[in-house]
Amino acid sequence: MRLILMRHAKSSWDDFSQPDHDRPLNARGRRNATTMGGWLRENAFLPDSVLCSTSARTRETLALLDIAAPVTFEEPLYHGSPETLLNAFRHTTGHTVLLLAHNPGIGAFASRLVKVRPTHPRFADYPTCATLVAHCDITDWGALQPGTCQVEAFAIPREVEDGL
Numbered sequence: 463m464r465l466i467l468m469r470h471a472k473s474s475w476d477d478f479s480q481p482d483h484d485r486p487l488n489a490r491g492r493r494n495a496t497t498m499g500g501w502l503r504e505n506a507f508l509p510d511s512v513l514c515s516t517s518a519r520t521r522e523t524l525a526l527l528d529i530a531a532p533v534t535f536e537e538p539l540y541h542g543s544p545e546t547l548l549n550a551f552r553h554t555t556g557h558t559v560l561l562l563a564h565n566p567g568i569g570a571f572a573s574r575l576v577k578v579r580p581t582h583p584r585f586a587d588y589p590t591c592a593t594l595v596a597h598c599d600i601t602d603w604g605a606l607q608p609g610t611c612q613v614e615a616f617a618i619p620r621e622v623e624d625g626l
Contacts, residue, residue: 463558463600464595465594467568468498468562468592470562471526472591473488491519492526498527501593509531513560514560516535543570547571553603568588574609576611594615596611597611597612
């Protein structure tokens with residue numbers, strides 16, 4: 463099974479009166495989401511199922527990835543803890559699943575799931591639109607546990623845009 467963990471793209475802080483859940487992406491975020499969608503396609507990391515937070519910025523990130531897969535929007539993924547994110551997989555289907563959520567939960571979840579963390583200097587802080595692709599040696603998502611996945615790739619938009 464393959465797991466793709468992505469943090470939403472950079473959001474806008476133009477309107478401080480706007481509820482956090484409703485904040486859209488800013489221009490950089492829209493560009494980065496499009497870039498990461500291209501990276502997923504170029505590397506054949508296409509999900510056949512998506513779990514996504516209900517926030518405006520995760521929904522907009524997902525739309526800009528331009529991925530054709532069934533999506534389940536789940537309120538608990540909005541600022542969910544690593545345990546909440548793990549529980550979201552209990553009833554999901556698909557061989558390759560994209561989880562689109564928020565920090566600090568998504569970064570902590572990524573760190574816990576992999577047997578060996580990537581040496582990338584930005585993995586620890588999991589910046590906006592950071593994406594981990596991992597192979598999980600399981601046959602059912604219900605068996606997903608910490609330390610059961612091996613890193614296939616980790617990328618951040620700036621490096622993808624720069625061709626690194």
